[in-house]
Amino acid sequence: MDQLEFPLLGRLNAPSVAPEQWVRYAKTYRDVVRIAWELRRVKHSKADMARDCKFHAQHISDWLAKDDKPRRRSLPGDCITKFNNYVGNTLVSQWLARGDQLTVLEEITATKQVA
Template sequence: MHPHQELSVNSGLHVETSSRRFLPTAEIVQCEDYRSAVRLAWARRNRPHMTQRQLAEECCLYPPHVSSYLHSESVNKHGARRLDLPADRITAFERSVGNHAITQYLTRLGMLTLMEEVIETRRP
């Protein structure tokens, strides 16, 4: 089995092999924030007919919260902040959608922060 392939049981009905893929850097750099990386991962899922309910079941997420994680607006009509995908569910989410978009975004963000720190410490 390829290192990025995993066997997963989908609702106990059948076993499927899903391969997580890396998305093009050009798509990752377009992500303005964590929410947009989550939405990109969902938009580029390898099972286009997968529903938010299926995603919730596979990732052990509360189904009504999934629509909040995937909503384009970070604030609802009452001004309350929408929920973000919990960090401890990133791996399960990426496994279900079949790509590494969130990890790619966070890695890129971390590298930029690290480079900024290196540049700052080298200034006279």
């Protein structure tokens, strides 16, 4: 019997952690936002996200547009947590942390040292 591969490591009370392969696959911030959207837990529409998260529909269209024209808006930093929660994965945050070469263990260690 073949094993089934689950696309995300599921958490019920928070967004799921995305597999490392998706973090490595995304080359740009705009790529990772689009991939996180494609991997969303529940396949809601852009209009649903605009309504539920109080985002502007036109902004969402820019964030998820396949072209990267200079006039396109990118997902703002202050919207990342709400976006992660809505799509049900932490891919955007993971990609940003990887870019800073930050690991969760380093963050925990630094927090303990300050406390």
